[in-house]
Amino acid sequence: AQRVTQPEKLLSVFKGAPVELKCNYSYSGSPELFWYVQYSRQRLQLLLRHISRESIKGFTADLNKGETSFHLKKPFAQEEDSAMYYCALRGQGGSEKLVFGKGTKLTVNP
């Protein structure tokens, strides 16, 4: 079974501090991992995907298959990073189905 766990429901940091949003997954094959973000009153949107190994808005995430984790990191948080962050997994087999974690609400304080 596919499962995504985001252990922190809420995370609060100060502007300029490093931030790490945790994501652990359970999947027997080789998954695709994504981070989605939902800013206040905006639609859910893709932040980054593990396959691209990209940095978006200063965020990076590395897939650690040994620890089955895909933590999202940013060295210096900004107030505009305050949002809900969802980690999502897509399995093999040609399905577009995404399995989401419950989300972490990040608040960056001034």
Added chain:
Amino acid sequence: KAGVTQTPRYLIKTRGQQVTLSCSPISGHRSVSWYQQTPGQGLQFLFEYFSETQRNKGNFPGRFSGRQFSNSRSEMNVSTLELGDSALYLCASSPSIRPGSRGETQYFGPGTRLLVL
């Protein structure tokens, strides 16, 4: 390119009624998925369509159904509404079912907020 659109945006129904929600994917996208978002359960997969065929279904009762039309537009229907069906229903589209290829993922609509009284 216009994004995914969903209609209506808000809906109030009473228990026992039925409801139909509509989703228009991004032009050229042939895959449409539906998700239910609630504070308690988060985002849960409902179903997935590609070329008018249901490819996957989540763990929801048979009261939840859907379909996709030849122009890729999709509708979902919930019959005999229950209070617990109150949620934000999200539609997402992607270019295609991935036959082993990688890179793309889903683009989400704004959602339809359903309140069941």
